[in-house]
Amino acid sequence: MKGYRKVLWIFIALFVVPQSTLAVGDLSNQNPIVVTVILGSEKNELTFFPEKLTFETGKLYRLILKNSSPQKHYFTSPGFAASVWTRKVQDSSMEVKGAIREIELLPGKTAEWFFVPVKTGTFGLYCHISGHKEAGMVGIIEIK
Ligand SMILES: [Cu+2]
Known part of the structure; x- marks a missing residue:
């Protein structure tokens, strides 16, 4: 023995x-770098806060998306989505693994996007609900 x-x-x-x-x-398997973005506001302002996001290639991020407003919003940035490797997207009830194109958040909800940027660039961010982009719900994402 x-x-x-x-x-x-x-x-x-x-x-x-x-x-x-x-x-x-x-x-x-790195410890993710936590970044939080607020979509909209309790006063129903059409904004992303912060409106400028910066990431670095090769690092794992946990992007917390919070919709604090009374209506739904989108986190849409096709260039950004095509420049990251997504590990998963999760909320309190589920996880989705695989490539992500955009995220829709219902009022008061939170989702977490775990990803590693793989390509540098500067990309527009917007909410694609009719009128929201025009009202200023836009931002910039830079990957260094
Ligand atoms: Cu919106």
């Missing part, structure tokens, strides 16, 4: 430990 345990520990030392040290390069 003791010989068996020794062989087991050697197996763990040789195969399990080196694999976990390789995880340093696993971008999906």
Whole structure:
């Protein structure tokens, strides 16, 4: 029995430990950098706050999107969505894994987008509900 345990520990030392040290390069397992964006406001202003977002390639982000207004809004930025690798999007009831094009948030709801930017660029952000972009619900996302 003791010989068996020794062989087991050697197996763990040789195969399990080196694999976990390789995880340093696993971008999906970093501690995410938390960024929060508020869509709209309690007074029903058509804004993103903040309206300028900056991210860096190769870092894992947890983008918290909060709709604090009495109506639904979109977080729409096709260029940004095409320049990130999405790990998942989640809210209190579910997780979605895979590429994301845009996020719609119902009044008072929150969603979290976990992603790693993979391409640099500057992209427009807007809410695509009729009239919202024109009323100023726009922003800029920069990936450095
Ligand atoms: Cu809107």
